[in-house]
Amino acid sequence: MNQYLDISPEVKEALAAGKPVVALESTIISHGMPYPKNVETALLVEQTIRDNGATPATIAVIGGRLKAGLTHEEIEYLGKTGRAVAKASRRDLPALVARKADGATTVTTTMIIAHMAGIKIFATGGIGGVHRGAETTMDISADLEELAQTPVMVVCAGAKSILDLGLTLEYLETKGVPVIGYGTDELPAFYTRKSGFGVDYRVDSPEELAAMFRAQRGLGYKGGMLVTNPIPEEYAMDKATIDAAIEQALSEAKAQGIHGKETTPFLLAKVVELTGGDSLESNIKLVLNNAKVAAQTAKLLGE
Ligand code: PSU
Ligand code: MN
Numbered sequence: 001m002n003q004y005l006d007i008s009p010e011v012k013e014a015l016a017a018g019k020p021v022v023a024l025e026s027t028i029i030s031h032g033m034p035y036p037k038n039v040e041t042a043l044l045v046e047q048t049i050r051d052n053g054a055t056p057a058t059i060a061v062i063g064g065r066l067k068a069g070l071t072h073e074e075i076e077y078l079g080k081t082g083r084a085v086a087k088a089s090r091r092d093l094p095a096l097v098a099r100k101a102d103g104a105t106t107v108t109t110t111m112i113i114a115h116m117a118g119i120k121i122f123a124t125g126g127i128g129g130v131h132r133g134a135e136t137t138m139d140i141s142a143d144l145e146e147l148a149q150t151p152v153m154v155v156c157a158g159a160k161s162i163l164d165l166g167l168t169l170e171y172l173e174t175k176g177v178p179v180i181g182y183g184t185d186e187l188p189a190f191y192t193r194k195s196g197f198g199v200d201y202r203v204d205s206p207e208e209l210a211a212m213f214r215a216q217r218g219l220g221y222k223g224g225m226l227v228t229n230p231i232p233e234e235y236a237m238d239k240a241t242i243d244a245a246i247e248q249a250l251s252e253a254k255a256q257g258i259h260g261k262e263t264t265p266f267l268l269a270k271v272v273e274l275t276g277g278d279s280l281e282s283n284i285k286l287v288l289n290n291a292k293v294a295a296q297t298a299k300l301l302g303e
Pocket of ligand 2 (some may be wrong): 142
């Protein structure tokens with residue numbers, strides 16, 4: 001086991017017994033939602049995973065230790081401290097470990113730590129991707145590179161249209177990452193069920209997801225797989241409302257000169273502010289929906 005990794009007793013026991021475990025990220029807690037909804041949601045997501053027969057492993061960096069499985073106190077701490085906790089991507093782990101600092105893990109670092117711990121599947125809300133205007137800013141999330149190199153299945157609700165979804169799919173194609181639609185032929189756009197872009201493969205059952213992941217391992221591929229699960233119809237948002245909020249968030253980010261790692265958290269917070277919390281409720285529902293599919297699939301991944 002990696003010298004910097006701590007696996008919680010519950011997660012360790014589940015892994016040793018070959019029981020299903022689902023990883024969860026912590027940037028969504030610290031940077032993706034406001035307190036106290038973030039903490040309530042993180043605990044509800046863990047409960048949903050348990051209700052569906054798997055063990056949750058929320059991942060973060062605490063005091064320089066890579067943690068797979070957090071206590072409720074640690075989740076409360078990350079949620080309450082919010083954006084003052086460092087957002088930890090791949091390039092940040094060496095500094096956080098050496099300095100014994102705290103970090104909220106993104107999709108990238110959650111995949112890294114999940115894989116170190118022997119966890120094969122991870123549920124979240126949305127992934128990072130190619131930003132609009134990336135042809136000049138070169139702002140492309142490290143999440144895409146991680147999907148290309150770390151063998152973890154990521155279950156999400158697609159990506160928000162704060163990103164360029166077409167370019168995000170092109171990038172994933174180049175990197176050889178299969179993009180699966182769960183019960184859909186179309187890439188979901190997080191708050192809405194459709195984006196206008198097709199996925200690579202449509203899959204309609206956890207059994208078939210597990211079979212594809214096993215085949216990917218059997219082929220000796222090093223990368224992961226992206227499962228995009230549309231938000232349940234009843235919680236989906238009106239496309240025009242969300243598009244208007246995203247456009248305004250993007251123009252405010254530009255006017256304020258927001259860049260680098262601040263871009264995504266800024267845009268996420270602005271959209272919530274502009275839609276008066278409706279988007280936050282949709283966000284919570286879609287994460288719970290992803291947790292359920294991930295737990296059902298985890299049970300079929302086996303050894
Ligand atoms: N997109 C969302 N919600 C999120 C994130 C992205 O809809 O919470 C978070 C995830 O942790 C993701 C990270 O891995 O932001 C991507 O940040 P960046 O674009 O800076 O790579
Ligand atoms: Mn970026």
